[in-house]
Amino acid sequence: MIHSLFLVNSSGDIFLEKHWKSVVSRSVCDYFFEAQERATEPENVPPVIPTPHHYLISVLRHRIYFVAVIQSEVPPLFVIEFLHRVVDTFQDYFGVCTEAAIKDNVVVVYELLEEMLDNGFPLATESNILKELIKPPTILRTMVNTITGSTNVGEQLPTGQLSVVPWRRTGVKYTNNEAYFDVVEEIDVIIDKSGSTITAEIQGVIDACVKLTGMPDLTLSFMNPRLLDDVSFHPCVRFKRWEAERILSFIPPDGNFRLLSYHVSSQNGYPVGYRSLVAIPVYVKHNITFREGSSQGRFDLTLGPKQTMGKGVEAVLVSSQLPRGVLNANLSASQGTYTFDPVTKMLTWDVGKINPQKLPSLKGSMSLQAGASKPDENPSINIQFKIQQMAISGLKVNRLDMYGEKYKPFKGIKYMTKAGKFQVRT
Amino acid sequence: MSASSAFSDEKGGSSSVGEPEYGHDPASGGIFSSDYKRHDDLKEMLDSNKDSLKLEAMKRIVAMIARGKNTSDLFPAVVKNVACKNIEVKKLVYVYLVRYAEEQQDLALLSISTFQRGLKDPNQLIRASALRVLSSIRVTIIVPIMMLAIKEAASDMSPYVRKTAAHAIPKLYSLDPEQKDQLIEVIEKLLADKTTLVAGSVVMAFEEVCPERIDLIHKNYRKLCNLLVDVEEWGQVVIINMLTRYARTQFLNPNLNECLLEEGGESTFYGSDADQDEDEDEDKKDEALSKRKPYVMDPDHRLLLRNTKPLLQSRNAAVVMAVAQLYFHLAPKAEVGVIAKALVRLLRSHSEVQYVVLQNVATMTIKRRGMFEPYLKSFYIRSTDPTQIKVLKLEVLTNLASETNISTILREFQTYIKSMDKDFVAATIQAIGRCATHIGEVRDTCLNGLVQLLSNRDELVVAESVVVIKKLLQMQPEKHSDIIKHMAKLTDNIQVPMARASILWLIGEYCEHVPKIAPDVLRKMAKTFTNEEDIVKLQIINLAAKLYLTNSKQTKLLTQYVLNLAKYDQNYDIRDRARFIRQLIVPTDKCGALSKYAKKLILALKPAPILESPFKDRDHFQLGSLSHLLNTKAGGYQELPDWPQDAPDPSVRNVEVPEWTKCSSREKRKEKKVEKPFYSDSEGESGPTESADSESDSASSSASGSEQSGSGSEESEESEERSDSDEEEEEEEEEAKKRKTQKKEPIEAVQQSESEQSSEEEVKKRKVSIPPPRNVSESESDDDDSPSDSSQDSESEDSESEAEVKKKKKITPPKAPTKPVKKEGKKEKKEMSLLDFDDFEPTPSPQVTPVGNFLSSSLVTDLEGLSLTDTVLSPATISPSGSLKSYELLHRITGEGLWVEYCFSRQPFLPDPHMVAVQIQFTNSAATEAKSLRLEEAKLQSGMRVKEFPEIEVLPAGESATVVMGVDFCDSTQAANLQLCTHSRKFFVSIQPPVGELMTPSFMTENEFKKEQGQLMGMNEITEKMQLPERCQNEHAIVQRVIAAANLSRVPCGSDKECRFAGRTVTSGSLVLVTVATKESGPSQLTINCEKMVIGTMLVKDILLALTQ
DSSP, X not given: OEEEEEEEOTTSOEEEEEESSSOOOGGGHHHHHHHHHHOSSGGGSXXXXXXXXXXXXXXXXXXXXXXEEEOSOOOHHHHHHHHHHHHHHHHHHHSSOOHXXXXXXXXXXXHHHHHHEETTEEOOOOHHHHHHHBOOOOHHHHHHHHHHOOOSBOSSOOGGGGSSSTTSOSSOOOSSOEEEEEEEEEEEEEEOTTSOEEEEEEEEEEEEEEEOSSOOEEEEEESOGGGOOEEEXXXXXXHHHHXXXXXXXXXXXXXXXXXXXEEEESSSSOOGGGGGGSOOOEEEEEEEEEOTTOSEEEEEEEEEEOSOTTOOEEEEEEEEEOOTTEEEEEEEESXXXXXXXXXXXXXXXXXXXXXXXXXXXXXXXXXXXXXXXXXXXXXXXXXXXXXXXXXXXXXXXXXXEEESOOSOOEEEEEEEEEEEEEEEOO | OOHHHHHHHHHHHOOSOOOHHHHSOTTSHHHXXXXXXXXXXXXXXXHSSOHHHHHHHHHHHHHHHHHTOOOGGGHHHHHGGGGOSSHHHHHHHHHHHHHHTTTOHHHHHHHHHHHHHHHTOSSHHHHHHHHHHHHHSOOGGGHHHHHHHHHHHHTOSOHHHHHHHHHHHHHHHHXXXXXXXXXXXXXXXXXXXXXXXXXXXXXXXXXXHOTTOGGGTGGGHHHHHHHGGGSOHHHHHHHHHHHHHHHHHHSOOXXXXXXXXXXXXXXXXXXXXXXXXXXHHHHHHHHHHHHOOOOOOOHHHHHHHHHHGGGGGBSOHHHHHHHXXXXXXXXXXXXXXXXXXXXXXXXXXXXXXXXXXXXHHXXXXXHOHHHHGGGGGGGOOOTTSOHHHHHHHHHHHHHHOOTTTHHHHHHHHHHHHTOSOHHHHHHHHHHHHHHHHHOGGGHHHHHHHHHHHTTOSOHHHHHHHHHHHHHXXXXXXXXXXXXXXXXXXXXXXXXXXXXXXXHHXXXXXXXXXXXXXXXXXXXXXXXXXXXXXXXHHHHHHHHXXXXXXXXXXXXXXXXHHHHHHHHTOSOHHHHHHHHHHHHHHSOOSTTHHHHHTHHHHHSOOOOOOOOOOTTTTGGGSOTTSHHHHHTSOOTTOOOOOOOOSSOOOGGGGOOOOOHHXXXXXXXXXXXXXXXXXXXXXXXTTTOSOOOHHHHHHHHHHHHHHHIIIIIOOHHHHHHHHHHHHHHOTTOOHHHHHXXXXXXXXXXXXXXXXXXXXXXXXXXXXXXXXXXXXHHHHHHHHHHOOOSOOHHHHHHHHHHHHHHHHHHHHHHOGGGGGGXXXXXXXXXXXXXXXXXXXXHHOSXXXXXXXXXXXXXXXHHHOOTTOOOSSTTTTSSTTOOOGGGSOEEEEEOTTTTTTEEEEEEEEEEEOTTOTTSEEEEEEEEEOSSSOEEEEEEEEOOOOTTOXXXXXXXXXXXXXXXXXXXEEEXXXXXXXXXXXXXXXXXXXXXXXXXXXXXXXXXXXXXXXXHHHHHHHHHSOGGGEEEEEEOOOGGGOSHHHHHHHHHHXXXXXXXXXXXXXXXXXXXXXXXXXXXXXXXXXXXXXXXXXXEEEESSHHHHHHHHHHHHHHHHO
């Protein structure tokens, strides 16, 4: 399946290679570099590149290309999904997945890759099993290792691979037993010029951090499970139980994991009463005009909250790619700071918190290239924001119960709404 | 093994403190600058007896390997440490060994004995790891050792070791393909393994070593299906892909009949572009009609579909895609829709995932547009999407375009045209062009829009528009000479060569539409000829030639001038072309022969280009595969086989059952299942799930299957039946007897046991009394007070059993000869009758389940509402007026002995899906023969259409004949007034449809039903209270009566207090949803949701009447 893996940084250097079968010369990456040159943007490099003898499948994460070399038919998603899993594992181990982090931990990286694939076929990709095999480097452990010369490799054998609950290691012990769940929803919206919503959908996840002793069996129920119509689960969730009772029942992995992700859309055939499922928490008033013959353009933008159920809209960041003809922007913000990069023509406005009494606005003029005709496209505005303590879809956890263990765990649940791809066309 | 013990181990293991110079971080800059000189230090360190030094050295070596540095000269020093006690050193040595053993084969042999020792270790993990490294060393000499090790490990007690053995198989195979035969034996053995741990790995080995040995799968098929949910995700992908191929070789195409029938309907439902090839379709249909047989889904096929469905919920995109392609390639059309939602969900994932998913969606949308239509907006493009994603989304949007949504799509395209990403704008213009060619109604709108774009400031946009306009104009040039004129003017401004060339070609091609402008354009072009690009020059020559032929008076000189210029052009292509054209059009004495044909050659009518999706016909590659993505066959790609004509013997999948599963009580097992919904046991050494529950269940199912089909003993069948009748309280004694003599078909039994296995609730549900499908249809025909006489009734019954017998024969060929002789004889008689029916029933449409079957389908359907086609066992082939109500068209007396009756056969009318099939029976009771019976349209309401039946030339006295005609009632109950003609007379007759016949059943799931119902509220909903009579209280009776009253299909429903039905009106395809809610006390409620209020009101009346009578 996967023959080799090359890691390529943004300047086009191969800084790590790993082979699971016979060695493939790194010159195979030349085809990749060619494709990279052809693509104008880094994300436009095609994920699958055929070469005379091999196929290159690559993913781009954290400005590093993970290029897998394969030789024969294999579902491309299989490889892509695996590469993303590799990145996730690195992130899990080193906190960040950067070139420096990988270089610093090259031995751990190598050991991880060795365990994750056997002869190119995935062997252990569950982070719990991996952590049992290879201990993640922590500052303390690095120090101890330096002094004592001991190792990152777990002394134990990978019992997790034999377990019936492969995602959970055995013999977990904590003095404080706690289980936290974060319901995070991202709202993707396209709003057209006139302010009407073209599409709106919510992508939600429930991330968990469970630190419980032993083999706890948890159930999580919702006030309104009907919302969860389109879901995908962590393998630990018992699917039958969900189908029958709409209750999440699972033996959790140890530590951080994504319990489920779900998708709520406003468009796909919900009954009429449910049409307002996706409430849009902010509105934008905009007036961006260019006049023919004049070298000035007007820019006027006001933001305001709506349907937020009294929760504050925070960390608002507005960005817009202005047309190429714009030389400079001379604006004044009622709140926050703005920057305009004359090279990339990117306008960014860090608004901060929206105060409903005094709505933030950004007004002023743009200067255009003299003599150039008026740009015929209007920029679209991308907005980011956060709303704490609210899930915009209205999803609410009803209760969390634990079976199988005697102690009383500390339970916590947090809600948050974020802007995903929130785009306003002007 | 706890964390604390590990900690103390760590402490204890560190005896010495590393020397400071080596103690620094192994991966810090120092390592990366290390060079060959320092290898001596490394050797020294490796030779030392301190573990910490060795480890340090190994870390640095591995870091060098990672950077691609050659460290092969260290091989001897490293390989010595293979037996090192320190586990990390050992691991790193393994890493090194696997990397370099291939280059240093002789030295690598030194390490072998260590691994051989490891293979015998009592600890399973050490055994596994030894096998893993041993098999990873690519040294040919040790092939026999590897073979031996694999064979031994394949029968190891520990499933983990067996898994490792499975992994080792492809390694050995790639090292030495000669070993294939022996390896296949090992694979066969491991395939029989019952643990989830092994399943994925061994199927992977199977795919790499012997994907053609599909026969190895038979015995393990059911087990694999049942284990699938618990296999790890990567294994799931491999297994699902393999099973897709398997199913294609073993089962029949579930859509064979449907696609023939529904093709017409589909096109009118969803779009237009199938219009032009309708004729072809019809030909195909006729051809295939003859081959058609009633389709019954193999229960194993159903098993696969059912067990993969939950995996659509997987977090792993590859698994979701694998299931999606399985459904796309294997599922009946009505069920494929479930994958759309899951695929749309994947669009939120990483852009690489989006890229692959969109490619596949693009292919699917070409075949099954309806599936993704509700998700149209999910494919809308954001300015932040990468260009390659934008272009793919555009492709999908274009494929989804139909008359109904084209306006929204075009509006969306308008925004895209303003985008800053010019490549994307160009792609959008192409997309508009394609929409315009496919949807005739918007062609002019699109054309106008594109013409407006011609004044765009961006030249690329203009150029692309010109190219697309050129293609569009070619379709109907005569209407658009003004556009051609407009484009001619553009030649002054536009500089993009491709666009200039396109304009010139257009003017030349349609010069007779613009006779005044064309020569002038040529004049201008001649002026600038020398400065033009090559493609433009070629087109100038072309234009000159065409004008010379049509308008030589004005352009003779110009043409010669151009040709002269071209003669001395630098490009040989242009010089050649000029020479060729000159010889062709300017008559000389040398080659007069050719110039005669010049006009024909140059001004030939050119076919309009067909703008096609690049994804057309890509689905002959298995979706989700690399080959599909690249649209070329990748190495090692296994073709997706075509469906077989006849299903291979399904009994090959039967497995002998161990004794213990038989005796263990079903109840007990069920309980266990509830308690432990997944993974049965949890002790360390004893290993992972043996998956006792699912295994035994499947075994028992197959047991009953094999009993039925294999043994053929009368007794076992009888007992099977008894157990059935125990469950079914309503079953009548008499009928049970009848059935016993008739012999029940095995299919049903297998199905039954299969559904038993599936889940407890289901069993419960069944116990609430749900008769098996056949039973219902029988009682149906008995109860019904249809005018059909008893002989007809029994006849249909006979043929029914005939169909069953046939079925049985097909499924269990070995059994046929043991059949009693009596039966043989009976069968022959029946065969005759079958033929008879075929004769006077010109439109046999077997899969159209007549009345009773809709009940049965919903009954056997498990909760998923899947098996609609499963149960079409009953006498679908022949359904004469048996249970159908007949109406008189012409009375015997008025017709002077000719007696005509009609009934609504409820079968789709094949030539036109918008018509209701009306079956007409002529009986000649006169003394003389009637000649040339035919229908003529007399006065039809506006919009109504009639498709007459072929003329009956002669109807001898005392004979009768049946024909089928189609009437499009335009969804109204107005009568169709017709003229019935004989050779001597004309009769005015009229056919009046009951409202219930104006619809066709529509299959939907409960959720879909609710969704649709939610959209048809308010004015579209009619509710009526009623008091049901005593005998109408049970679900059974309600279903029967509703379905008798209206041609609807039952929708599976969770509660037994409600019955739901769905259909669509024949002409407009508007949904008709019926809900009957019964209450313990008080009146029941009938709700009808229908867009057409008139239909709704009338239907309420009819159903009310049917229920309360």
